[in-house]
Amino acid sequence: MAVPKLQFACDHADLPSALADAGKVGDVVDILEAGTILLLQEGRKAIQCLRAMFPDKIIVADPKCADAGAVVAANCGSAGADFMTVICAASLPTMKAAAKEVKEVQVELFGDWTFEQAETWLDAGITQAIYHQSRDALAAGGGWGEKDLEKVRRLADMGFGVSVTGGLKPETLRLFEGVDVYAFIAGRAISAEPDPRRAASDFQEEIHRIWG
């Protein structure tokens, strides 16, 4: 079982504040993400800046692509993204088209999806999945439980690299002990802390304590 990576999601409302935080934590984390909110606010410049600032890191674009997979993925790839997300409700032709244009496509799991569908995503060339506790669902009182962990395990057993996100903190990572997680994704749990660089290091220390 590989040591999970740490992904910093830049989901800021504007590029200056996103890049300020990215600059603080970029060399501590393994993956930098141009989040959905940031992409919708600032466009492809967000990906281009992260790529230019961190040439040796993995850069993820998170448009949650639902259609026009070839165009959206080609645009994200040419801006510098290594990985791109698609929404699980996207059609298989969308997923297949996207998979040809970036190094890896990550299917983001929202709403009602089934493991039967997940098999078809693998056939479409999708290599990764993001198991997501919705921000809004968390705000409505949800949280991580054994039911979630069981799904993460099953997706990993199927062959997906599984990243997890939503309400994670260093002290909640132990919930995932023994689970083959590709990356833990944190945004405000890093950027909203008084010392974002310290917060990112706390995540990394806990990851290496458990999986190292």
Place this chain on the structure above:
Amino acid sequence: MAVPKLQFACDHADLPSALADAGKVGDVVDILEAGTILLLQEGRKAIQCLRAMFPDKIIVADPKCADAGAVVAANCGSAGADFMTVICAASLPTMKAAAKEVKEVQVELFGDWTFEQAETWLDAGITQAIYHQSRDALAAGGGWGEKDLEKVRRLADMGFGVSVTGGLKPETLRLFEGVDVYAFIAGRAISAEPDPRRAASDFQEEIHRIWG
């Protein structure tokens, strides 16, 4: 049954080409849309420019929001959007949060959804639905059929304002005769024509011939 509106989707790769086409057809159409591809490339500027250029038209932002509904909708609304799209796979809390921040939310129907779910969207404050032939599915050989029309009718009967999109041309509008369509959405069927303004007028003439 009201006369369906005509919506021009700007799904260009950059703002200059989008605004050039919007300028050509803006006073012919009823609704202008900052499409997903354009938003991801250029960010909120795309909405702001359409709002400024067409203060009296309905402006739609099409982020296909899947999460963080309050933030994404507030950002779209403050940029000038009247309507915003959410993906049907979004959670109900996401939809409810979005519905508070823009005048109307349109749920975009992709993948597997059910009419039972659609009832819950109405309860969440969603007033409109977009019945979508996926661009990638169309490229793979799909098309409009009676099965699609039946779903559009049923959604309209439930109370949704239903817009339709995907591979539409003036000559295909007659398929929808007798169906209560809120808006026909066309992008490249207008912008890729030699005379986009003429193409938009052809759509409007056919709409008014059938529903006028």
